[in-house]
Amino acid sequence: MRKIKILAHISLDGVVQAPGGREDNSDFAHSGWSMRYSNKATGEGIVAAHGSKYDLLLGRRTYDVFANYWPKAPSGAIADGFNAAKKYVATHRPDSLDWGPVEDLGTDVVAGIRALRAQDGPDLIVWGSVTVTSLLFAHGMVDEVVLFVYPVLLGSGKRFFTDSAEAWKLELVNSTAGSSGVVTNIYKYAGALQIENAAR
Numbered sequence: 419m420r421k422i423k424i425l426a427h428i429s430l431d432g433v434v435q436a437p438g439g440r441e442d443n444s445d446f447a448h449s450g451w452s453m454r455y456s457n458k459a460t461g462e463g464i465v466a467a468h469g470s471k472y473d474l475l476l477g478r479r480t481y482d483v484f485a486n487y488w489p490k491a492p493s494g495a496i497a498d499g500f501n502a503a504k505k506y507v508a509t510h511r512p513d514s515l516d517w518g519p520v521e522d523l524g525t526d527v528v529a530g531i532r533a534l535r536a537q538d539g540p541d542l543i544v545w546g547s548v549t550v551t552s553l554l555f556a557h558g559m560v561d562e563v564v565l566f567v568y569p570v571l572l573g574s575g576k577r578f579f580t581d582s583a584e585a586w587k588l589e590l591v592n593s594t595a596g597s598s599g600v601v602t603n604i605y606k607y608a609g610a611l612q613i614e615n616a617a618r
């Protein structure tokens with residue numbers, strides 16, 4: 419069975435939108451908010467989080483953003499890995515998937531992901547794709563979450579979870595603080611959040 423790992427650059431108030439710049443073609447005021455914290459150690463941590471071999475599991479918007487950037491990016495561990503990885507995409511327009519190797523998840527995205535996860539193969543890495551992330555949690559198909567937490571409060575922007583998402587529990591596996599203030603937290607999925615009744 420494959421492991422599904424969700425990776426995200428995230429602000430202290432949960433925003434994950436456009437950390438590297440205006441790659442999402444939006445008018446988000448804080449695009450590029452993570453860049454001032456980039457350093458060698460953070461980059462090495464991001465590379466390590468992917469593992470030696472992986473495929474990508476992406477929503478259509480994130481796929482399009484990546485397809486516009488990574489094929490033209492300078493060669494490096496992330497660029498080479500992304501370009502070589504098989505991309506599995508949730509989309510209603512499979513005929514327009516040009517950045518390969520690529521395969522659409524079909525009309526039933528949950529069934530498509532479930533079938534992928536049951537196969538033997540490399541880890542499935544999710545970046546961005548907040549809609550896919552919510553689906554994965556809702557159907558218990560998350561194995562690991564790696565959050566690169568930046569010491570910024572953005573106030574607005576797309577968040578890691580939508581307001582309609584259910585509550586889930588994660589268990590901290592490891593936490594590492596870098597010299598730039600970025601904290602890398604690795605969690606494993608631990609199921610639905612159970613609220614204990616307060617003693618009366």
